[in-house]
Amino acid sequence: MSVYTQLSQQDFDQICELYELGKLISFKGVADGIENTTYFFNTDKQGIQSEWVFTLFEYTQPQALPYYLELYDHLYQQGVPVPDPLLTKQNTRLITLHNKPGAVFPKLPGRTPNELTPELCFQCGEQLAKFHLAGESYPQQHDCPKGLVFWQTSVEQFNELSEEDKSLIKDCIQRYQAAINGLPKTSVHGDLFHDNVLVDNSKITAIIDLFNASYDYAVYDLAITLNDWTLNQTHRIIKDRYQAMLDGYQSVRPLSEQEHAALPIMQQTSAMRWWLSRIDTARTFQSQKDQDTTSSKDPNQMKAQLLALLEQLG
Ligand SMILES: Nc1ncnc2c1ncn2[C@@H]1O[C@H](COP(=O)(O)OP(=O)(O)OP(=O)(O)O)[C@@H](O)[C@H]1O
Numbered sequence: 001m002s003v004y005t006q007l008s009q010q011d012f013d014q015i016c017e018l019y020e021l022g023k024l025i026s027f028k029g030v031a032d033g034i035e036n037t038t039y040f041f042n043t044d045k046q047g048i049q050s051e052w053v054f055t056l057f058e059y060t061q062p063q064a065l066p067y068y069l070e071l072y073d074h075l076y077q078q079g080v081p082v083p084d085p086l087l088t089k090q091n092t093r094l095i096t097l098h099n100k101p102g103a104v105f106p107k108l109p110g111r112t113p114n115e116l117t118p119e120l121c122f123q124c125g126e127q128l129a130k131f132h133l134a135g136e137s138y139p140q141q142h143d144c145p146k147g148l149v150f151w152q153t154s155v156e157q158f159n160e161l162s163e164e165d166k167s168l169i170k171d172c173i174q175r176y177q178a179a180i181n182g183l184p185k186t187s188v189h190g191d192l193f194h195d196n197v198l199v200d201n202s203k204i205t206a207i208i209d210l211f212n213a214s215y216d217y218a219v220y221d222l223a224i225t226l227n228d229w230t231l232n233q234t235h236r237i238i239k240d241r242y243q244a245m246l247d248g249y250q251s252v253r254p255l256s257e258q259e260h261a262a263l264p265i266m267q268q269t270s271a272m273r274w275w276l277s278r279i280d281t282a283r284t285f286q287s288q289k290d291q292d293t294t295s296s297k298d299p300n301q302m303k304a305q306l307l308a309l310l311e312q313l314g
């Protein structure tokens with residue numbers, strides 16, 4: 001479920017007016033995604049029909065939105081295939097609707113990939129490395145709200161965690177802290193799971209959902225991506241996919257020796273990070289939404305991933 005706020009024809013007429021998009025043809029809510037309300041809508045301006053995406057931000061911290069939207073634009077200008085958020089007549093990228101911030105993006109071609117072939121993993125690695133290189137010149141820096149401080153606090157506070165879970169997490173945090181000194185940082189996507197990529201004709205056409213982006217370690221971002229794209233259902237590494245993603249990444253941005261050495265602990269950190277943030281999301285849903293929470297993802301999958309990665313990577 002990803003339509004938390006029901007939008008009407010009047011809302012879309014207002015959006016068309018604010019962005020000078022011409023006449024509304026149709027609109028429909030999008031059933032993917034978790035955190036935001038997403039709609040597709042079509043317009044006609046002087047006979048030219050266009051497709052758009054409207055996102056109403058339900059949970060993203062409003063003060064961080066300019067950072068994300070300008071990052072989209074920065075990456076787009078450098079040739080990374082992200083949708084460039086539209087400017088309104090007033091030259092802003094954000095509008096307010098139902099007392100919440102919202103933005104319009106061009107609807108890019110393609111669909112979430114069904115099959116993560118080694119060829120697609122190679123392309124994803126290439127695109128991520130291009131993202132990291134382009135991200136180096138982005139002037140704004142933003143810490144990930146789901147970073148070290150969040151891990152340290154939530155491991156103490158979440159009563160969903162057993163004592164054994166807590167020591168597993170604390171051990172992971174310690175090893176992360178020992179590995180990071182001197183690792184290069186850049187603007188990272190932070191959530192390049194395969195459902196944040198669109199594919200058309202076996203080619204990646206878009207990278208979407210930059211709302212977990214931050215200034216962070218490039219190799220940590222690669223680890224997040226590897227964990228989603230190159231592990232099987234029981235969290236075992238699928239070697240040809242894993243190697244293909246690393247090759248694709250390094251064809252654009254070779255990893256340093258230190259980054260290579262840090263990769264296993266970064267993969268474990270990624271599993272730990274999503275374990276904690278999935279618990280956090282489930283808590284937020286329970287406290288703020290009187291509705292079906294089945295769309296929030298299972299935190300225990302990430303605990304299992306962490307355990308499997310510890311077994312495989314040491
Ligand atoms: N610019 C775009 N072009 C085409 N489709 C898009 C675009 N942006 C979003 N979508 C579609 O809308 C869906 C939901 O978008 P998005 O992933 O941003 O939502 P979300 O609620 O933030 O998701 P998440 O759970 O990953 O945080 C995507 O899976 C994709 O199908």
Ligand SMILES: N[C@@H](CCO)C(=O)O
Nearest residue numbers: 034191193274278297
């Ligand atoms: N990709 C994340 C959801 C991000 O909103 C997860 O699998 O938990």
